[in-house]
Amino acid sequence: MKEGRDPDFVGHNKFYVGNLDFGVEEDDLRALFADVGEVGNVSIITGPDGRSKGFAFVTMMSDEVTDKCMDLDGTELNGRNINVKPPNN
Secondary structure: OOOOOEEEEEEOOOEEEEEEEEEEEEHHHHHHHOOOOEEEEEEEEEEEOOOEEEEEEEEOOOOHHHHHHHOOOOOOOOOOEEEEEOOOO
16 A cells, blocks of 8 residues: 555546536546446535535556546536546646
8 A cells, every 4th residue: 555545545647626516426427437438436525514516536457547537627527527637736
């Protein structure tokens, strides 16, 4: 396990996905990203009330799909153009 990595981390490449419609579910993101490669994990961030905060993290199983995932930036999902970025960028 890489130093500093969460023990529950599944995959190699993690992406921040923002500007999500509050109705987007993990399965919606999993299906979108599965078109470019194998998805390791999807986590929609929620507030204390359980409602989506409008962003998520998607982890891919392969480093080779980085460019394809970044190409999803601006893709329409549930009526909104999503933002796809490496985390902390």
